[in-house]
Amino acid sequence: MTPRKGERPPVPEPLPVPAFDAHTHLEACGAENAADVRSMLDRANQAGVACVVTVADAMPEARWAVRASTWDDRVYAAVALHPTRTKDFSEADRAELTELAAHPRVVAIGETGLDYYWDYSPHEAQQEAFRWHIELSKRTGKALMIHDREAHEDVLRILDEQGAPPTVVFHSFSGDVDFARRCVERGFVLSLSGTVTFRNATALREAARSVPAEQLLVETDAPFLTPHPFRGRPNEPYCVAYTLRALAELRGVDVGDLATTLAATAKRVFGMTVPLGR
Structure with missing residues (x-):
C-alpha cells in the first residue's frame, strides 16, 4: 500500500550518537x-x-525564530532575509535584523545568498542584500548560512570580493564535485539535506562522497526535501536521521563515527551544546 503524502514518515530508530539538524523551519x-x-523536538x-x-x-x-529559540533549549535560531524577498529590503529591516542577530540564541545569519531560479527579486537587489548579510555575519561573529540556487559562480565571486566570514555554511548544498572542491578549498562547510538521498541526484551524491567529513553537516530544510523513501511527504527534524544513515552508507563509513564527526562540526560552527534528551 502506498503511503499517503500527508502522513509524516515514521520516527526511525535512534541514532547511536546524537545528531543535529543544521537547518529547519519549525514554523x-x-x-x-x-x-x-516541544513536541517536534x-x-x-x-x-x-x-x-x-x-x-x-x-x-x-525572523522574529518568530528568535522567540522559538527561547521556548526550548534544544532550539537555536538563524535570521536573515531570503534572497527572493530582497526586492524591498528597507533600512528598518536592516536595523531590526541587526538587533535580532545580537540575540544570544541566534547562531547564524541566514538564510541569505542568491536565488536565480525564481524571479521575485532582481539579481542586483539580491547581490546587494547578500553583501550586507556577509558584513552582518562578520560584525556579529556568527556563521553565514547561504542559500544558493542556480547561482554558484556569483555566490563564490561575491564571497571572494567581499571577504568571506570565518564560518560559511552552504545550506542544502546542490553543487557537483568541482564546485564542492572549490568550496572546501575556501574552508566552507557544506550542509546536505534529503536531496542527497535522491537516486537521481547523481552529481550531488558524487560530491557528497568527496567532501572531508569535518566540512559536512546534515539538515532537513523541513518541511521540504523529505529524504528517500519518503520524498513528497511532510518533513520534520527527526528525518535528518534518515539522511545521516543514507550519507554514511553512501560514503561507506560507520553511522556512529560519521554522526560523531558531524556533531563536532555543528558545535564548532554554531556553538551548540544541548545534550540529547530533557
Whole structure:
C-alpha cells in the first residue's frame, strides 16, 4: 500500500550518537507555540536528533525564530532575509535584523545568498542584500548560512570580493564535485539535506562522497526535501536521521563515527551544546 503524502514518515530508530539538524523551519512545519516546538523536538530526540537551528526567510519568521529559540533549549535560531524577498529590503529591516542577530540564541545569519531560479527579486537587489548579510555575519561573529540556487559562480565571486566570514555554511548544498572542491578549498562547510538521498541526484551524491567529513553537516530544510523513501511527504527534524544513515552508507563509513564527526562540526560552527534528551 502506498503511503499517503500527508502522513509524516515514521520516527526511525535512534541514532547511536546524537545528531543535529543544521537547518529547519519549525514554523513552516506547523509549530505555532512552545508546546508545538516541544513536541517536534521530542520526536527528534526519539530519533537521536539532539537539537536544531530554525531558520528565517522573512521578517515575521525572523522574529518568530528568535522567540522559538527561547521556548526550548534544544532550539537555536538563524535570521536573515531570503534572497527572493530582497526586492524591498528597507533600512528598518536592516536595523531590526541587526538587533535580532545580537540575540544570544541566534547562531547564524541566514538564510541569505542568491536565488536565480525564481524571479521575485532582481539579481542586483539580491547581490546587494547578500553583501550586507556577509558584513552582518562578520560584525556579529556568527556563521553565514547561504542559500544558493542556480547561482554558484556569483555566490563564490561575491564571497571572494567581499571577504568571506570565518564560518560559511552552504545550506542544502546542490553543487557537483568541482564546485564542492572549490568550496572546501575556501574552508566552507557544506550542509546536505534529503536531496542527497535522491537516486537521481547523481552529481550531488558524487560530491557528497568527496567532501572531508569535518566540512559536512546534515539538515532537513523541513518541511521540504523529505529524504528517500519518503520524498513528497511532510518533513520534520527527526528525518535528518534518515539522511545521516543514507550519507554514511553512501560514503561507506560507520553511522556512529560519521554522526560523531558531524556533531563536532555543528558545535564548532554554531556553538551548540544541548545534550540529547530533557
